[in-house]
Amino acid sequence: MSPHRGRRPGRAAAEATALLVAAVVAFPLYWMVLSAFKPAGEVRSDRPRPWTLDPSLDAFRRVFDQQDFGRYFLNSLLVAAVVVVVSALVAFLAATAVTRFRFRFRTTLLLMFLIAQTVPVEALTIPLFFLMRDLGDTVPGVGLNTLGSLVLPHIAFSLPFAIWMLRGFVRAVPETLEEAAYLDGASRARFLWRILFPLVFPGLVATSVFSFISTWNDFLFAKSFIISATENSTLPMALLVFFKDEGNDWGGIMAASTLMTIPVLVFFVLVQRGLVAGLGGAVKE
Structure with missing residues (x-):
């Protein structure tokens, strides 16, 4: 039996944990970018969704209008x-x-x-x-x-x-x-x-x-x-x-x-x- 096989479960668990931590850290950034592309109605909605089917650049236009x-x-x-x-x-x-x-x-x-x-x-x-x-x-x-x-x-x-x-x-x-x-x-x-x-x-x-x-x-x-x-x-x-x-x-x-x-x-x-x-x-x- 290869000595590396016994390490695979531990390595897989470490990689899964690293991916989970990365996802938790990256989620606020994802939500920030998503909210920037959402229409105004979706941003103010009381039922937020982690996606948008109608991306818009209106928010960026308002920024550059300043x-x-x-x-x-x-x-x-x-x-x-x-x-x-x-x-x-x-x-x-x-x-x-x-x-x-x-x-x-x-x-x-x-x-x-x-x-x-x-x-x-x-x-x-x-x-x-x-x-x-x-x-x-x-x-x-x-x-x-x-x-x-x-x-x-x-x-x-x-x-x-x-x-x-x-x-x-x-x-x-x-x-x-x-x-x-x-x-x-x-x-x-x-x-x-x-x-x-x-x-x-x-x-x-x-x-x-x-x-x-x-x-x-x-x-x-x-x-x-x-x-x-x-x-x-x-x-x-x-x-x-x-x-x-x-x-x-x-x-x-x-x-x-x-x-x-x-x-x-x-x-x-x-x-x-x-x-x-x-x-x-x-x-x-």
Whole structure:
């Protein structure tokens, strides 16, 4: 009897469980997309059905009829891109510093990064509001009603997680590789960007996904810091247009949410390809 036959029932059960969990997780997304394509009458029906025989694009037309939707989209894209790039570069340099160098209060600094992750974002929103207001009086471009007031807090909240994750990747690179590079005449900067950076690229991809998703889906900071300058609002704020006193436009809400989800999926596909390219570059080095 083959030794693999005894594992088949357990493997089948594990696969069935994985499919069940995937179905449970994917069902809200399916319902969101379905509601976006349903006619208004079916969306408001008190007998919802998990299908539609009369798909419609009216909800998407109402979304695109909003004049500021495109501007909100570009604002969200700009804020997310800046946060991803800046947080990844700063986290890479910081993780290298706390891993490769010995200095006073290094352990204390790492613990502060960890403690920062435990503080709820909601508890810091009001202090950050006053901080952004005061910064606007001294530093142009980062005060309230500016995109800078969204970029800075998201970078600050992304860095602790990114540094802790990248620290493990940097530590996994043997120090003998660094010594060999120095013996071959490579400078510290050359080793940092030509050898170490490709090797920790998978960690950069993981932190970039976290930073992008948390920034792209942010509603709390956008609602708190963008008060009067609606031209600087981000995409989640566009959903408020469909909440009305005479009745919420659930079709429009689901259509806008579907459109908001597409860039996240596209970004994930792009970083998946970048992950493969980064691993290939690391092997070549």
